[in-house]
Amino acid sequence: MVFDLAGRFFGSLLLRQERPFCIHLRISCRVEDYRGQSIDLALSIRGREALRAVGLEESVVDHHGIAMRGRMLHNKDGTLREMLYDSVKGNCIYSVSRRYLNIVLLNAAEKYPEVSLFFNKKIIDANVDNGKLKILDTKTKTIEGVEADLIIGADGAYxxxxxxxxKRPLFNCSQTYIEHGYVELFVPVGTNNEFAMSGEHLHIWPRGEFMMIALPNDDHTFTGNIFAPFGTLDQLKTPQDFLSFYQKQFPDLLELIGREKLVKDYFEREPKTLISIKCKPYHVGKTTLLVGDAAHAMVPFYGIGMNAGFEDILLLDELMERYNSDFSLILPKFTELRCEDAHAICELAMYNYIEMRDLVTRKSFLLRKSLDTFLYRRIPNTWIPLYSTIHFSRMKFRDCIANKEWQDKVLRRIGWCVMFLIIGMLMAPFVEVLAEKNAFSTEYE
Amino acid sequence: MVFDLAGRFFGSLLLRQERPFCIHLRISCRVEDYRGQSIDLALSIRGREALRAVGLEESVVDHHGIAMRGRMLHNKDGTLREMLYDSVKGNCIYSVSRRYLNIVLLNAAEKYPEVSLFFNKKIIDANVDNGKLKILDTKTKTIEGVEADLIIGADGAYxxxxxxxxKRPLFNCSQTYIEHGYVELFVPVGTNNEFAMSGEHLHIWPRGEFMMIALPNDDHTFTGNIFAPFGTLDQLKTPQDFLSFYQKQFPDLLELIGREKLVKDYFEREPKTLISIKCKPYHVGKTTLLVGDAAHAMVPFYGIGMNAGFEDILLLDELMERYNSDFSLILPKFTELRCEDAHAICELAMYNYIEMRDLVTRKSFLLRKSLDTFLYRRIPNTWIPLYSTIHFSRMKFRDCIANKEWQDKVLRRIGWCVMFLIIGMLMAPFVEVLAEKNAFSTEYE
Incomplete structure (x- = not known):
């Protein structure tokens, strides 16, 4: 009994070991409405490993994934600055269409005779202790009672x-909306049916308090998003306000998208909200488990949400192996291993918004980044930058952050040493002069 | 349309200015089950001011409130230490029976013809935008539709x-359970129908990781509570385990309550959980408002929960006066003025558990407390200890904490000065010796 995107994944992964289960996937709609609903998906190693485990990595990454080698920063004057994700080992993240991924996952799940798919099903109530659910059919408007041995709630942020x-005692939970919203905008194909900008980058227009980003699609368009405080978005009341704002902040986008289309796309949509969810525990007894966004929805700024969701299922699969499918052991262990990590990545995603819209343009950030790259190039197994541990390794999220903190400490100490050395070198001539003076004074005494 | 304890308060307070309202109080039960349900209520200035505004202070405080002048700490060896709440101005907090307070508030509300009381009513659904509610009658099991101009959700922590x-966008909310539970226990009347311990104190048995407390009742009994990690409580499986634990930790209570009654009371009840709620905003448009525990339930360790709830209503009353009952202005202002304060007191209540069960026995805490008292006595209008600002003033909770932080800073600086002075004084003889030595050497040169 599982639900939604991470849920679509179950059928395949959890049965690959020929386990004695029947899996019922109850899904709200066959293909999620992918336009204006959400930001493009970024796929990296955690998601890829999960896809690999069920033989889907190739068809997703090679056939439909668009490699993004780094960030491309767009300054107001139209100049660009490339910032590679991994300039040493050349790792990339992949822009993947949500629609396509849905189809691949559902097709894969459908191949298993033990998997039954039910569409237009919405859970309206559940007894999380005994596995009894009430499910609404959104087409026929009928409600059916269903019983499951295990409920896996992969039913998203809400x-x-x-x-x-x-509603149960000892369940901690927080939902936090940031005070910024976003609106999706689309960059059409360029001349000769090619990308209008580099198709190998995640494009960012960092402007301090707000930003635009754009991810390449495999039809050579880009899906863009403006992220800004609701206060800023609210001020763009008329097409005129909006266009003069874009003229000032994002003049190159005005060129690429065209005034008319930009205005139409923007005013067609209401700004959307961004939520972050933390909770603990993820399970009830041996009957119910939360995974994916249902357990740890995060703001999209680290591009890691889907990967973390898929990694949940990979972890679950590993625990099923370790504990021989005994869910009374698996579920508490899942909570124990996953909660703190998920909280850590939720916070990091929040921080990365500030990095993307503001810090990337600052000298201190650029210095730190070049130091990181310098050390990563020389000692690639010891000095792995934060972004690489998050996106290109399966290191626990907590350990990624601890590793970054260790690096900060080392760099601070090196900084102090260098400062003392410089002070020492600057002082040396004076010390010599003094020494000479003393020498003279001794001589003449 | 209001609910529950803080709600019982509305009828009286909100109508005292002869406002043109009808108020419907829908209440889950006439008198809350007060035994084993919750800790005794502590009443101090914020709650008293609200009661005073409707002429109820006297009947609650003078006739039924039991003044508690301070904490009485019980050591393991049976020795006691008194710690007054306000040794300068003599302010007290009052132990009040929840049952009695309920009756007083309901009787007062009933006197207004504009107030209608409905019992055994439970809200099951609401449209917080248009004020339409579904209310279940818990006795007849019927559901009625109700429409209100303003829904005031005073419906408690849950x-x-x-x-x-x-479920609405941009509503932030967190619920946190602490990993400690509590069980209520009762100290019977002593000889000659008098209190078995001092009836003028809040009794505490601080034991580091856990504690017992007891508040006096007006029938000369005490309502006690053991607060401890669930892990600790879980270990007390048999009466033998329990008694040997009490023999070691709280031998005087074993005497006062009696072994048999203690075991009976403890094993009759399941340990209860403690929840802390923060959310923002408190309102929806001009239609819905959260107050009291519904908005900011807190752990009971500062004894300020009910006072904060009553103060909400006092603030609402003040805003109704200021904005001439225009709820489109009142409700956003209430959120603006109250949210951060409520978050601050929720955190302080959490901290006070550590103070009560652990810090009160530490030398550093006792030193700080005597410094506080010393300065409070000398400059009572400038140096007001944290506990006094919280319980004996209506200073904003945020300002109480800022005031404490300022005091910490001042004391730290004084500490440094004193340390330098002492070092100076200790060094003085050596400096003198050196000076003398120099004087000699000069003499003999």
Whole structure:
């Protein structure tokens, strides 16, 4: 009994070991409405490993993934600055269409006779202790009672399963909306049916308090998003306000998208909100488990949400192996291993918004980044930058952050040493003069 | 349309200015089950001011409140240490029976013809935008539709109104359970029908990781509570385990309560959980408002929860006066003025558990407390200790904490000065010796 995107993944992964289960996937709609609904998906190693485990990595990455080698920063004057994600080992993240991924996952799940797919099903109530659910058919408007041995709530950021768990004692939970919203905008194909900008980068227009980003699609368009305080978005009341704002902040986008299309796309949509979810525990007894966004929805600024969701399932698969499918052991262990890590990545995603919209343009950030790259190039197994541990390794999220803190400490100490050395070198001539003076004075005494 | 304890208060307070309202109080039960349900209520200035505004202070404080002048700490060896709440101005907090307070508030509300009381009513759904509610009658099991101009959700820590608001965008909310539980225990009357311990104190048995407390009741009994990690409580499986634990930790209580009654009371009840709630905003448009525990339930360790709830209503009353009952202005202002303060007191209540169970026995804490008292006595209008600002003033909770931080800073600086002075004084003889030596050497040169 599982739900939604991470849920679509279960059928394949959890049965690959020929386990004695029947899996019922109850899904709200066959293909999620992918336009204006959410930001493009970024795929990296955690998601890829999960896809690899069920033989889907190739078809997703090679056939439909668009490699993004780094960030491309757009300054107001139209100049560009490339910032590679991994200039040493050449790792990339991949822009993947949500629609395509949905189809691949559903097709894969459908191949297993033990998997049954039910569409237009919405959970409206559940007894998370005994596995009894009430499911609404959104087409026929009928409600059916269903019984499951295990409920896996992969039902997204606004999870009904989590809301039901939140009524139980000792379930901690927080939902935080940031005070910024976003609107999706689209960059059309360029001349000769090619990308209008580099198709190998995640494009960012960092402007301090707000930003635009754009990810390449495989039809050679880009899906862009403006992220800004609701206060800023609210001020763009008329097409005129909006266009003069874009003229000032993002003049190159005005060229690429065209005034008319830009205005149409923007005013067609309401700004959307961004939520971050933390909760603990993720399970109830041996009956109910939260995974994916239902357990740890995060703001999209680290591009790691889907990867973390897929990694949940990979961890679950590993625990099923270790504990021989005994869910009374698996579920508490899942909570134990995953909660703190998920909280850590939720916070990091929040921090990365500030990095993307503001810090990337600052000298201190650029200095730190070049130091990181310098050391990473010389001692690539010892000095791994934060972004690489998050996106290109399966290091626990907590350890990624601890590793970054260790690096900060080392660099601070080196900084002090260098400062003392410089002071010493600057002082040396005076010390020599004094020494000479003393020598003279001794001589003449 | 209001609910529960803080709600019982509305009828009286909000109508005292002869306002043109009808108020419908829908209440889950006439008198809350007060035994084993919750800790005794502590009443101090914020709650008293609200009661005073409707002429109820005297009947609650003078006739039924039991003045507690301070903490009485019980050591393991049976020795006692008194710690006054306000040794300068003699302010007290009052132990008040929840049952009695309920009756007083309901009787007062009933006197207004504009107030209608409905019992055994439970909200099951609400449209917080248009004021339409579904109310269940818990006796007849019938559901009625109700329409209100303003919904005031005073429906407690597990508020249904808040849960409905949590489904709306941009509503931030967190629920945190601490990993400690509590069990209520009762100290019977002593000889000659008098208090078995001092009836003028809040008794504490601080034991580091856990503690017992006891508050005097007006029938000369005490309501006690053991607060401890669930792990510790879980280990007390048999009466034998329990008694040997009490023999070691709280031998005087074993005497006062008696072994048999203690075991009976403890094993009759399951340990209860302690929840802390923060959310923001407290309102939706001009239609819905959260107050009291529904908005900011806190752990009970500062004894300020009910006072903060009553103060909400006092603030609301003040805003109704200021904005001439225009709720489109009142409700956003309430959120603006109250949210951060409530978050601050929730955190302080959490901290005070550590103070009560552990810090009170430490030398550093006792030193700080005597410094506080010393300065408070000398400059009582400038140096007001934290506890006094919280319980004996209506200073904003944020300002109480800022005031404490300022005091910490001052004391740290004084500490440094004193340390330098002492070092100076200790060094003085050596400096003198050196000076003398120099004087000699000069003499003989």
């Amino acid at each position: 999870s009904t399963v989590r809301r039901i768990m939140a | 508020s249904t109104v808040r849960r409905i608001m949590a």
